[in-house]
Amino acid sequence: MHSDVAVLGCGLIGASWAGLFLASGRHVHAWDPSPDVRATFPRKVDSVAAEVELHSLVSRSGARGRLSVAADLSEAVGPSSFIQENGPENVELKRRLFAQVDAAAPATTVIASSTSSLVWSELFEDLQHPGRCLTAHPFNPPHLLPLVELYGPESAVVDDASALYREVGRVPVRLRKEAVGHIANRLASALWREAVYLVAEGIADVEDIDRALVNGPGLRWAVVGPHMAYHLGGGPGGIGHYLKHLGRSQERRWATLGRPSLTTEVCEQLRAGIEREAAGRSIAELEALRDRGLLAVLRARRDAGI
Numbered sequence: 001m002h003s004d005v006a007v008l009g010c011g012l013i014g015a016s017w018a019g020l021f022l023a024s025g026r027h028v029h030a031w032d033p034s035p036d037v038r039a040t041f042p043r044k045v046d047s048v049a050a051e052v053e054l055h056s057l058v059s060r061s062g063a064r065g066r067l068s069v070a071a072d073l074s075e076a077v078g079p080s081s082f083i084q085e086n087g088p089e090n091v092e093l094k095r096r097l098f099a100q101v102d103a104a105a106p107a108t109t110v111i112a113s114s115t116s117s118l119v120w121s122e123l124f125e126d127l128q129h130p131g132r133c134l135t136a137h138p139f140n141p142p143h144l145l146p147l148v149e150l151y152g153p154e155s156a157v158v159d160d161a162s163a164l165y166r167e168v169g170r171v172p173v174r175l176r177k178e179a180v181g182h183i184a185n186r187l188a189s190a191l192w193r194e195a196v197y198l199v200a201e202g203i204a205d206v207e208d209i210d211r212a213l214v215n216g217p218g219l220r221w222a223v224v225g226p227h228m229a230y231h232l233g234g235g236p237g238g239i240g241h242y243l244k245h246l247g248r249s250q251e252r253r254w255a256t257l258g259r260p261s262l263t264t265e266v267c268e269q270l271r272a273g274i275e276r277e278a279a280g281r282s283i284a285e286l287e288a289l290r291d292r293g294l295l296a297v298l299r300a301r302r303d304a305g306i
Contacts, residue, residue, distance in 0.1 A: 003027060006076045006105075009086035009096070010041040010069075013114050013142060017084050019048025020143040022067055024168045025060040030069045031076035038069050047305030052143050055295055058169040059219040073127055077105040082164055085137070086114045091122050102127045110160055112136035112150075116185060137182045138170075142296050149182040151175040187226075198265045199273065202217050206273020218247075222297055223306060 134152030
C-alpha cells in the first residue's frame with residue numbers, strides 16, 4: 001500500500017484526487033506553483049474527503065490521512081511512493097515538470113499523469129527513469145467517477161498503479177497501446193460529434209438530443225458497455241446473431257454519421273441550446289445536480305451488485 005502520495009497541481013482534479021486519497025487513510029503531500037492556490041487547497045480537499053466519507057465511496061481502516069501542502073516540489077515528492085500529477089494540458093509545461101520530478105523523486109516512486117488527451121511518448125520518453133511513469137486519465141470528478149485509464153510500457157508499474165487505484169475504489173482499465181484521448185474520451189468525442197451534427201443539420205435541438213441520450217442509451221450504458229449492449233440486443237443468439245442479421249443495418253447507420261464543423265453559426269446554436277437547457281441555473285448549481293445524480297447512480301449500481 002502506498003501510504004504517502006504526492007498530488008502535484010492543486011486545481012479541481014488535484015483536489016478530487018487528494019480528497020479521495022485522504023479518505024482512504026493515505027497521507028497526501030501536495031504542491032502547486034501558485035501560493036494562492038496552495039492557500040485555498042486544504043479547504044477544497046476537506047470538502048471532497050467529507051463527501052467521499054459521507055457516501056462511503058472508499059473503504060479504510062483507521063483515521064483519515066494527513067494533508068501537507070509544500071511550497072517546494074521536492075518536499076512533496078521526497079516522502080511519496082506514488083505521484084499523481086494534475087497540471088494543465090500543455091506538453092512543454094508537463095515535460096519541464098516531469099524532468100524536475102524525475103530528478104527529485106526516489107527512483108522507485110511511480111509517477112502518474114492525469115492527462116486527458118496527451119500520450120505517454122510525448123511526456124516521458126526523454127526522462128532518466130521513464131519506465132516508472134504512466135498516463136492515468138481519470139474522469140471528472142475523480143472522487144465520484146470510478147474510471148481511470150492507464151498506459152505505460154512497464155507492465156509491473158501499471159500493475160502497481162492498478163492495485164493502488166483499486167484500493168481507493170477506482171476501476172482501472174488498460175490501453176494496449178497509447179492513443180490520443182485514451183478510450184473513454186474517444187468514445188465521448190465520437191458521440192458528441194454526432195450530437196453536434198444533429199444540431200448543425202437541424203435534425204433536433206440541443207435539449208432534445210440531451211434528453212434522448214439521458215433517457216435512452218445513457219441509462220443502458222450506466223449498466224453495460226456498448227459491446228455488451230449489442231450482445232444483449234442479439235437475443236438468445238447474442239452478438240453473433242446481431243452481427244449476422246443486423247450488422248449491415250449498423251453499417252448503413254455508420255455511413256450516415258456526420259463530420260460537423262464548429263462554425264460560428266453552429267457554436268451559437270450550441271450556446272443558445274445550452275442556455276435554454278440550463279434555464280438560468282449557474283455552473284455551480286448544474287455541477288451539484290450532476291453530482292447528486294452520479295451519487296444516486298453509483299448507489300443504485302452498488303445495490304444491484306454491478
